[in-house]
Amino acid sequence: KDGLKKTRENFFGKFKKILSGKTLNDEIxxxxxELLILSxxxxxxxxxxxxxxxxxxxxxxxxxxxxxxxDLLSGDNALNIPETHPFVINMVGVxxxxxxxxxxxxxxxxxxxxxxVVLAACDTFRAAAIDQLKxxxxxxxxxxxxxxxxxxxxxxxxxxxxxxxxxxKDIVILDxxxxxxxxxxxxxxxxxxxxxxKKVVPDAPHEVLLVIxxxxxxxxLQQAKVFKDAVNVTGIILxxxxxxxxxxxxxxxxxxxxxxxxxxxxGEKIEDLRPFNAHEFVEALLE
Ligand code: GDP
Numbered sequence: 503k504d505g506l507k508k509t510r511e512n513f514f515g516k517f518k519k520i521l522s523g524k525t526l527n528d529e530i531x532x533x534x535x536e537l538l539i540l541s542x543x544x545x546x547x548x549x550x551x552x553x554x555x556x557x558x559x560x561x562x563x564x565x566x567x568x569x570x571x572x573d574l575l576s577g578d579n580a581l582n583i584p585e586t587h588p589f590v591i592n593m594v595g596v597x598x599x600x601x602x603x604x605x606x607x608x609x610x611x612x613x614x615x616x617x618x619v620v621l622a623a624c625d626t627f628r629a630a631a632i633d634q635l636k637x638x639x640x641x642x643x644x645x646x647x648x649x650x651x652x653x654x655x656x657x658x659x660x661x662x663x664x665x666x667x668x669x670x671k672d673i674v675i676l677d678x679x680x681x682x683x684x685x686x687x688x689x690x691x692x693x694x695x696x697x698x699x700k701k702v703v704p705d706a707p708h709e710v711l712l713v714i715x716x717x718x719x720x721x722x723l724q725q726a727k728v729f730k731d732a733v734n735v736t737g738i739i740l741x742x743x744x745x746x747x748x749x750x751x752x753x754x755x756x757x758x759x760x761x762x763x764x765x766x767x768x769g770e771k772i773e774d775l776r777p778f779n780a781h782e783f784v785e786a787l788l789e
Contacts, residue, residue, distance in 0.1 A: 505768025505776070506786045509749030513541035514787040521564035526555065534567075541750030542719045547574065547757035568788050574753055575780035577762030582708050582736060588620070588666035590674045590699060590706035592659075594692055594733060595713030596725050597680035600741035600767055602631060604713050605677045606638030607767070607775035613642050617672040622662030623648035624655040624695060625679040635677050641772070645671065655679060655691050656698040663702040676707070682725060689732035696733060711764065713739045714755065717746045723754055730759055741767030744774070749787060 520533050531552060538548040554570045555563065583589050591608070595601045602625075609619045621639045625631040629651040639646035647662040659676050666674045678695060681688055699706045712735045714722045729735055738759065743749050743766050752763060763778040 505744040505766070505774070506749055506783075508744070508747040509541060510787055510789065512747035513537050513750065515789070517567060517788055518564050521567055522562060524563055526563055530563075538750060540748075542746075542748035542754060543750035544720060544723070544754030544758065547753050550574070550757060551753075564788075568784050571753060571788070572780050572784045575756050575763070575783060577756070577780075579737075579762050579764050579778050579780075581764065584705060584708050587670065587672045588663065588674045588703065588706075589672060589708055590663060590666075590676070590703055591709045591711060592676045592678065592692075592695060592699075592707040592733075593711050593713060593739075594678050594729055594735070595680055596682045596715075596722075599680065599713045599715045599718075599722070600739075601680060601713045602634050602638065602677050603770065604711075604739050604741060604765070604767060604775065605635065605675045606642060607772055608675055608765075609638060609642040609644045609673075610772045611775060612673050613644065618670075619644040620662050620666045620671050620674045621646050622658055622674060622676045624658045624662075624676045626651055626653045626655050626658060627679045627681055631677070631679075645669070656694040659695045660698045660702065663699045663706065667702060682728070689728070692729075692733050709736045709764075710734055711737045711739050712761070713741060714751075716740050716743045716749060716751050719746070719748055719751050720754070723751065723758060726755070726759060730761065735759075735761050737762055737764035739763070739765045739767065739775075740778075744768045752783065 558566045593605050612619050621644045623632040623635045632648050649658050662674050712729050768774050
């Protein structure tokens, strides 16, 4: 997988040479620890991996490492699609994480499966965000619901879900705001969106997907905890894995957030979104 090329070339590709056919010793342990930390796996997951590696008796240490990481990354990666439509997805994350782009990529994916998508511009804080989502709606032949700049985000979400229900649309994707560093309370706004759409579809949102920029590494992980604490995040989308040599952040996220990664972004183009698969991911990193 070329989207993971940088991480593989810089860090993970080295594990095979260090571990394959070897017996663990202090020097090897230190090398592994350093490589894991450098690739953004984070302290907690690194210690966990080292302990597990020590625990396993027999087998090739390199294969053991692969298995440990795959286990860490494994979770329920499938989307929680309801029996009745509309399927409502709330996309959350800080500005710049790739939320709008990913909403567009998801709309494209669903459109290719002959699903009718509604894209809703719930980031009413920035006019540019509304315009950007509109372009994605046109590109993916999705319906587009927006109010003017400054409008109530929850009202946009409500209208989008109502529209989807009235027109028998399959999927609603809510693109929300991501201003973490202003005084107005983003988390309250997100909670209100989740509350208000239940008036139309009681079990919505079926997915709350938190978009995290892999390039921001451990910082992004800290921000993610704010979202996790505020709204019921059901899945992670890790973007820009193509733009970092530190793809180990996926492992830190899996360990520290305990929320399954459902998709990864490996480029800016419409097709650069992949369903996350722990086995494939590990194979692509540690070949
Ligand atoms: P938002 O503020 O969270 O809505 O972020 P945007 O969707 O506007 O994305 C910010 C920038 O990241 C844009 O230039 C996107 O093209 C870029 N981007 C999003 N996802 C990816 C990805 O997976 N890989 C790369 N290289 N760039 C991405």
